[in-house]
Amino acid sequence: MNFYKTISKVVIIINILFFWIIFNPTISGGPDELYQYNQALNGVFGDWYPPLMSIITNWIISIKLPFSCITFVQCALFFFGIMYLIEKISYLIVCKKNRDLIQFITILFMISPISPLPYKTMYWSIDTWFTISFIYLIINSLDLYQLIKKNNRTYYFKIYLISFISAFSMNLRYNAVFLAFPICSFIYFITNKRLDNYKRILLSTLPLVMFLSINFGISKHYKIKKDYHFNFIMLLDTIGLIVDNPNLVDEFPYVSSILEPYYREFYMFGNVAPLMNLNPIIVKINNQTIRKSNPKLMEEYKKMIFDYPIKFIIVKIKSWFNLIKINGYKAEVYISKNSFLGMPQNKLFENLRSFIHKVDHHIISKMISIKYTIRGNTIWFFVNILFILQVIMNQKLSMDNKIMYLSLLMFPFFYYLSYIAANPGGGHRYVYPSVMILQIYFLVVFLKKLFRLND
Numbered sequence: 407m408n409f410y411k412t413i414s415k416v417v418i419i420i421n422i423l424f425f426w427i428i429f430n431p432t433i434s435g436g437p438d439e440l441y442q443y444n445q446a447l448n449g450v451f452g453d454w455y456p457p458l459m460s461i462i463t464n465w466i467i468s469i470k471l472p473f474s475c476i477t478f479v480q481c482a483l484f485f486f487g488i489m490y491l492i493e494k495i496s497y498l499i500v501c502k503k504n505r506d507l508i509q510f511i512t513i514l515f516m517i518s519p520i521s522p523l524p525y526k527t528m529y530w531s532i533d534t535w536f537t538i539s540f541i542y543l544i545i546n547s548l549d550l551y552q553l554i555k556k557n558n559r560t561y562y563f564k565i566y567l568i569s570f571i572s573a574f575s576m577n578l579r580y581n582a583v584f585l586a587f588p589i590c591s592f593i594y595f596i597t598n599k600r601l602d603n604y605k606r607i608l609l610s611t612l613p614l615v616m617f618l619s620i621n622f623g624i625s626k627h628y629k630i631k632k633d634y635h636f637n638f639i640m641l642l643d644t645i646g647l648i649v650d651n652p653n654l655v656d657e658f659p660y661v662s663s664i665l666e667p668y669y670r671e672f673y674m675f676g677n678v679a680p681l682m683n684l685n686p687i688i689v690k691i692n693n694q695t696i697r698k699s700n701p702k703l704m705e706e707y708k709k710m711i712f713d714y715p716i717k718f719i720i721v722k723i724k725s726w727f728n729l730i731k732i733n734g735y736k737a738e739v740y741i742s743k744n745s746f747l748g749m750p751q752n753k754l755f756e757n758l759r760s761f762i763h764k765v766d767h768h769i770i771s772k773m774i775s776i777k778y779t780i781r782g783n784t785i786w787f788f789v790n791i792l793f794i795l796q797v798i799m800n801q802k803l804s805m806d807n808k809i810m811y812l813s814l815l816m817f818p819f820f821y822y823l824s825y826i827a828a829n830p831g832g833g834h835r836y837v838y839p840s841v842m843i844l845q846i847y848f849l850v851v852f853l854k855k856l857f858r859l860n861d
Contacts (some may be wrong), residue, residue, distance in 0.1 A: 410507050418485045418486060422485050428755045432477045435531060442459060442531075452631040484523075498810065550568060550596060592813040596810070644658055666690060675724040730787050794816070
């Protein structure tokens with residue numbers, strides 16, 4: 407076996423064991439994770455977030471497996487997924503010479519302290535589970551491309567696997583349903599020379615069929631409490647339109663009646679915190695009141711969409727831009743905390759965890775160039791656009807290769823764009839799956855140029 411491949415696997419295994427032992431049973435979560443873990447413990451599920459992760463965790467807890475087993479599998483899937491993803495992307499982009507070295511350097515960069523990736527592997531959250539499923543979705547898509555090139559009939563199985571992983575992903579985050587377009591398009595176009603048109607259409611709709619099947623299965627077997635989470639988005643957007651257009655305040659009597667006098671001063675585009683938990687709260691009704699069916703709010707939201715569509719779109723774009731604007735990674739992972747719902751971390755490693763936390767804090771607070779590049783948001787969105795344009799204009803690429811390159815780049819691009827539909831608040835963690843793919847792609851391309859390799 408190649409030296410660099412061997413050492414890569416050794417490094418990955420060491421990292422899995424290190425982070426699992428140090429942070430076992432899990433890195434402490436915030437209120438979102440507490441909410442979901444309580445559901446998993448009690449077997450009572452709500453739809454504030456898609457309940458799939460809580461349901462699966464409930465299954466594992468019900469068969470008496472310790473929580474640390476969940477995070478060990480999560481950690482292993484994440485690290486090995488990164489290794490295989492780098493291998494697949496480098497296989498697509500780089501010729502044989504120095505490919506293994508490029509993979510090794512890219513792995514070292516992605517798991518280094520300047521990257522937030524290692525800490526995310528032990529953070530039990532929807533963000534982590536979605537990122538893992540996103541990794542394996544792209545790995546299997548790249549595999550499908552190679553199988554079809556070789557006319558290997560196992561590509562049928564690979565299409566079913568991609569469909570299942572994408573359906574799983576879309577049931578972890580509501581906005582992830584926007585990935586259906588690039589996934590279904592990829593299956594349709596990549597099978598162009600292998601299948602009849604009706605078969606291509608059937609197979610390309612499989613991700614949506616599986617997504618709806620999982621959704622139906624959850625609804626049929628579990629009583630999911632409705633939390634009316636979209637009320638907050640409707641309220642946020644309507645207030646945004648009033649803030650932008652004060653002359654229209656009388657057009658929305660219900661929303662204007664529940665606003666505090668100082669709402670303009672503290673409103674934030676694309677951030678529900680001033681409606682929920684960031685003082686001063688700018689609405690007169692509390693969280694529990696908003697989490698109920700609200701026909702008046704729905705009626706005014708429809709009025710905004712149909713009567714003022716351009717102004718509505720402007721509000722949505724402003725909200726989305728606040729997600730991707732130049733705001734670096736924040737320490738959302740509470741590395742130094744000791745307990746997560748009565749599951750204390752090993753006190754033996756408390757000083758080491760504290761040291762890791764200080765290093766991470768130093769990187770994000772003092773190393774500004776890293777904060778706005780490696781841990782930034784906006785830069786990677788524009789890198790994504792530049793790479794897409796580069797592929798489109800590259801006349802040397804065959805049509806099949808263009809489809810593969812564009813598909814690879816469209817996955818993160820559409821995930822970025824999915825937050826136009828609803829952005830609850832700016833955060834690096836929301837777009838990290840896209841950032842991660844683009845960083846790997848960029849590093850492989852950069853190292854290829856650095857080593858002066860030919861296609």
